[in-house]
Amino acid sequence: MGMTTTSGTAAATAQGAAPAVSFSGAVRTFGAVRAVDGVDLEITRGETVALLGRNGAGKSTAISLLLGLDDPDAGTVRLFGQEPERAVQAGLVGAMLQEGRPVRRVTVRELVTFVARQYPAPMPVAEALELAGITELAGRRADRLSGGQTQRVRFAVALVGDPALIVLDEPTAALDVEARRAFWASMRAYARRGHTVLFSTHYLEEADAHADRIVVIDHGRIVADGSGDELKRAAGGNLVSFDLAGHGTEGLARLPGVLAVEVRGDRALLRSEDSDATVIALAERGAIRGLEVTAASLETAFLALTSSDAASDGTPAGARAPAAPHSAAARRPAAAEHQAAAGDRCTEDPPAVDRAAEEPAADAARETV
Numbered sequence: 001m002g003m004t005t006t007s008g009t010a011a012a013t014a015q016g017a018a019p020a021v022s023f024s025g026a027v028r029t030f031g032a033v034r035a036v037d038g039v040d041l042e043i044t045r046g047e048t049v050a051l052l053g054r055n056g057a058g059k060s061t062a063i064s065l066l067l068g069l070d071d072p073d074a075g076t077v078r079l080f081g082q083e084p085e086r087a088v089q090a091g092l093v094g095a096m097l098q099e100g101r102p103v104r105r106v107t108v109r110e111l112v113t114f115v116a117r118q119y120p121a122p123m124p125v126a127e128a129l130e131l132a133g134i135t136e137l138a139g140r141r142a143d144r145l146s147g148g149q150t151q152r153v154r155f156a157v158a159l160v161g162d163p164a165l166i167v168l169d170e171p172t173a174a175l176d177v178e179a180r181r182a183f184w185a186s187m188r189a190y191a192r193r194g195h196t197v198l199f200s201t202h203y204l205e206e207a208d209a210h211a212d213r214i215v216v217i218d219h220g221r222i223v224a225d226g227s228g229d230e231l232k233r234a235a236g237g238n239l240v241s242f243d244l245a246g247h248g249t250e251g252l253a254r255l256p257g258v259l260a261v262e263v264r265g266d267r268a269l270l271r272s273e274d275s276d277a278t279v280i281a282l283a284e285r286g287a288i289r290g291l292e293v294t295a296a297s298l299e300t301a302f303l304a305l306t307s308s309d310a311a312s313d314g315t316p317a318g319a320r321a322p323a324a325p326h327s328a329a330a331r332r333p334a335a336a337e338h339q340a341a342a343g344d345r346c347t348e349d350p351p352a353v354d355r356a357a358e359e360p361a362a363d364a365a366r367e368t369v
Ligand SMILES: Nc1ncnc2c1ncn2[C@@H]1O[C@H](COP(=O)(O)OP(=O)(O)OP(=O)(O)O)[C@@H](O)[C@H]1O
Pocket: 030, 033, 034, 035, 053, 054, 055, 056, 057, 058, 059, 060, 061, 062, 202
């Protein structure tokens, strides 16, 4: 796991009114794989945004680009109007990455205190511990904690610098239900302070419950961007299902309102933007056994937007099932500008925590420690 913490000597000011995050035509390829394939994305200060996609969609690569851990092959990425490395150096960004090994032989309080000292304007250590819900663990060794406790320590490390933007790469992976709930409560408390939060996940319900805005990424491209409700609407309002009971599936896709047809066993599922018209047409065909109309779930929307055939013709599924507009659905007041540091960067022995310390962004900041 990478606790990305970086310190900076530069005044940690976010320039003007530049958005917290801005990708413009960003591309990152690995051989034949276009991991990030022409991403345009703007995140306003103060938003909580979920980057949602399945395994291999390009989430981690996009996050590496925005933290300056990797460079785009084409296009640009800016944080608060600055090159990512500079923003990280200036202490504007805190991150919690996926990998990393526990820091050995130090207590939780020592670790968080060490990291706080790397920042120009950290929050009090006790406050960071409280926000992350680990006050009781302060005296415990950081390398002798459960997975859920370790995640929360990483969260404290990411936020103790009081960064204006916090980036969390699959923060709840491997957490149980209880630990997840505690984690999200902490994250929301942090967001309420006016900070910008970007987290990646493949849990639909987490994106829906904890983000103002969901950006769906598939095959390196953004295929939808909006609130959970907007995504559901964009994917087609309702799901009409019925027992085939000997009826064929021919012509179902052409019934009024129908956007997509799926057959599961003996049941047909029609995604419809006008379920009344679809039901009437089905009734006319006599196909009404076991008829059900249900509201499209976010899962339905997600599957529609990221259907596996999307790769086969190079057309993002969202281009066929129109996605919500690329605009933030709900915007909160812009975050106050924070003087803060970010990233992980515990360079020396004690908290030389994770891969971020070996990465270019950390290199850039290392000289300031
Ligand atoms: N260093 C690398 N070298 C080669 N291929 C890579 C590298 N990093 C990522 N990829 C490929 O780029 C694509 C996107 O990977 P990425 O890790 O960004 O996806 P992800 O959405 O974060 O997935 P997950 O949810 O599994 O973490 C995948 O096909 C992956 O195999």
